[in-house]
Amino acid sequence: MxxxxxxxxxxxxxxxxxxxxxxxxxxxxxxxxxxxxxxxxxxxxxxxxxxxxxxxxxxxxxxxxxxxxxxxxxxxxxxxxxxxxxxxxxxxxxxxxxxxxxxxxxxxxxxxxxxxxxxxxxxxxxxxxxxxxxxxxxxxxxxxxxxxxxxxxxxxxxxxxxxxxxxxxxxxxxxAGVDVPDYQMMMNDSFPATHDEVERMFVHLEHELDESGFFRVEEKRPAMERNIRNIFTRIGLTHQEVQTIRGMVSAMRGAKHKPKPKS
Structure with missing residues (x-):
C-alpha cells in the first residue's frame, strides 16, 4: 500500500x-x-x-x-x-x-x-x-x-x-447536499424593476405608439395593448432594462422630429 x-x-x-x-x-x-x-x-x-x-x-x-x-x-x-x-x-x-x-x-x-x-x-x-x-x-x-x-x-x-x-x-x-434552485435569473449588478417603473414605461411606450399612428383600429387597441404588456411582463425586466427601453423610445421620437439635413 x-x-x-x-x-x-x-x-x-x-x-x-x-x-x-x-x-x-x-x-x-x-x-x-x-x-x-x-x-x-x-x-x-x-x-x-x-x-x-x-x-x-x-x-x-x-x-x-x-x-x-x-x-x-x-x-x-x-x-x-x-x-x-x-x-x-x-x-x-x-x-x-x-x-x-x-x-x-x-x-x-x-x-x-x-x-x-x-x-x-x-x-x-x-x-x-x-x-x-x-x-x-x-x-x-x-x-x-x-x-x-x-x-x-x-x-x-x-x-x-x-x-x-x-x-x-x-x-x-x-x-443531494446542496440547495440550488433548478432555475434562477442571473441579475449581475442590476435588480428587478418595480411595478411602478414598468407601468410608467408602458404609459410612455403606448403614448409614443399612439402618436405614431400604431393603433390604427380603435376596437383592436385594448387587445394590442395587452399583447405589448404581456411581451414585457413575461421576461421580468430589470431596473436598467426599463431605463434602456425608455431611452430607446425617447431617441426614436427625437429622430422622427429631427430636421432632415439639407442636401
Missing amino acids: SGSPGKVDTSRTGGVENPPVIILIEPQLGDNIGKAARAMLNCGLVDLRLVRPRDGWPNERATANASGADIVIDNTRVFEREEDALADLNRIYVTTARTRDAVKPVFTPRGLAPEMRANIGKGEKIGVMFGPERTGVRNEHIAMADAVVTVPLNPGFTSLNLAQAVLLIGYEWWQ
Whole structure:
C-alpha cells in the first residue's frame, strides 16, 4: 500500500468530513485515473484508492489529466488486494451495468445519493467500487458489496468510460447536499424593476405608439395593448432594462422630429 489519507479539507468537500471513498479496480491508463480524479473533486470527493493499477503509481499522465485535482492525486492510495482497499469501510457499493446472478439491492445514482448521506450521517464510512475499464466488475467484486449501483441508460448502449461513471455517482452525491434552485435569473449588478417603473414605461411606450399612428383600429387597441404588456411582463425586466427601453423610445421620437439635413 502507498500514500496516506491525510486530513480531509472540508472546504473542498462541501463541508462533509467523511465523503464517500472511490475505489478503482485494476485501472489501466493513467489518463483515465486522472480524469476520474478531476470528476471526483468536481463533486467534493477526495479519497481515491487504486487496486493493482496496470501502469503503476505515481503516474505522470494521471497528474496531467487531473487538471489541478492535486488533493485527490496526492492522497491516492494503492493496494494489491481488494480486501485491503475495503477493510476500513462500513458499507460498499459496486457499479455495474450488467445483470448478475447475485441477489442484491440495486440503486440508481440518484437513489444512492441520499442513502449514502444518511449512512455517513450515522458515522459510517462508505465506498463506491468501479471495475476495470475493459471488463467491468467481476462476480467476486459484487459478492464483496452491500448493494449494486446501475445507471439507467439506453438499453442498447450502456457503455461509459471510467471518468463518466465516477462523475455520474459523484454528481448525484453532490446535488443531494446542496440547495440550488433548478432555475434562477442571473441579475449581475442590476435588480428587478418595480411595478411602478414598468407601468410608467408602458404609459410612455403606448403614448409614443399612439402618436405614431400604431393603433390604427380603435376596437383592436385594448387587445394590442395587452399583447405589448404581456411581451414585457413575461421576461421580468430589470431596473436598467426599463431605463434602456425608455431611452430607446425617447431617441426614436427625437429622430422622427429631427430636421432632415439639407442636401
